[in-house]
Amino acid sequence: MFEIVFRYDAERCRATHMPACAADACRRLEDGNRDFAHLFDTVPLVRGSVRRLVPFDPRDLGFTEIEGMAPKQHPFAIVLGCSDARVPTELIFNKWCNELFVVRVAGNVLGADTLGSIDYAVSQLRESVKLMVVLGHSGCGAVTAAVDVFLKPAQYLAFATSHPLRTIIDRVVVVVRGAARALELAHGADVSHQVGYRRALIEITVAMNAALTAHTLAQELRRSPGTAPIATVYGVYDLATRRVNVPGMVQTSGGEAEVSLQAPPADIDAFAALARRLAGTDGVRMVLAAA
Numbered sequence: 001m002f003e004i005v006f007r008y009d010a011e012r013c014r015a016t017h018m019p020a021c022a023a024d025a026c027r028r029l030e031d032g033n034r035d036f037a038h039l040f041d042t043v044p045l046v047r048g049s050v051r052r053l054v055p056f057d058p059r060d061l062g063f064t065e066i067e068g069m070a071p072k073q074h075p076f077a078i079v080l081g082c083s084d085a086r087v088p089t090e091l092i093f094n095k096w097c098n099e100l101f102v103v104r105v106a107g108n109v110l111g112a113d114t115l116g117s118i119d120y121a122v123s124q125l126r127e128s129v130k131l132m133v134v135l136g137h138s139g140c141g142a143v144t145a146a147v148d149v150f151l152k153p154a155q156y157l158a159f160a161t162s163h164p165l166r167t168i169i170d171r172v173v174v175v176v177r178g179a180a181r182a183l184e185l186a187h188g189a190d191v192s193h194q195v196g197y198r199r200a201l202i203e204i205t206v207a208m209n210a211a212l213t214a215h216t217l218a219q220e221l222r223r224s225p226g227t228a229p230i231a232t233v234y235g236v237y238d239l240a241t242r243r244v245n246v247p248g249m250v251q252t253s254g255g256e257a258e259v260s261l262q263a264p265p266a267d268i269d270a271f272a273a274l275a276r277r278l279a280g281t282d283g284v285r286m287v288l289a290a291a
């Protein structure tokens with residue numbers, strides 16, 4: 001049996017332990033995801049019960065000294081993630097309410113509304129916000145749709161009647177082209193004939209799409225008037241391992257993928273290097289060869 005227990009401990013009130021800087025905020029998210037992943041790693045091994053304690057501050061639910069007074073909003077990170085129901089942001093980072101300012105949209109792409117929400121957090125919550133995170137995930141439906149449009153352009157007709165949906169697909173298709181080029185460079189011009197080509201294309205596009213969005217956001221945030229730039233990182237949540245990292249960018253420890261968030265590529269050369277790295281991982285080689 002597994003229990004996730006929210007506990008208020010007056011001695012260890014979270015509000016007094018807000019991250020002091022971007023590195024602290026990043027570490028807190030990585031530690032939270034590691035805890036989340038480890039908890040469920042033990043599922044096949046445990047016969048008794050396992051309890052996970054999540055500390056929280058009741059003031060974040062409105063239990064304030066003055067009855068009826070709303071709690072002050074003070075997230076330490078902004079997270080732009082996909083709307084996918086399998087990727088609940090606070091849960092996978094082991095976080096409680098009022099810790100993350102979450103914006104979710106299919107394919108974690110940037111549009112005017114998305115950017116507006118982030119701009120709001122940056123301008124109004126700057127006192128507490130230390131980090132901007134873009135989170136993609138494996139098996140993303142929006143990325144899969146864009147890959148299928150790239151492989152079979154006729155499928156674009158399925159989205160022809162929906163301008164909003166086309167807007168999302170169009171943004172990701174650009175990244176799919178880059179992923180396809182990286183696969184060609186790494187595995188030869190006939191890579192598209194390999195059985196796992198579509199799946200490999202999806203995997204690489206997911207990571208590159210998150211990296212591109214993080215890069216674009218970092219540029220946008222740098223342009224925000226009157227505020228110091230907020231550090232921006234990105235990662236990919238793996239639905240199978242429950243861990244957030246960037247494939248090919250981390251060392252594995254003890255045979256398991258290490259949790260980590262990464263800074264986005266700074267320029268076009270860095271993007272090309274990332275694409276080559278993603279296309280050359282053992283994971284992609286296995287996917288390409290898998291039936």
Ligand SMILES: [Zn+2]
Nearest residue numbers: 082084140141
């Ligand atoms: Zn998705």
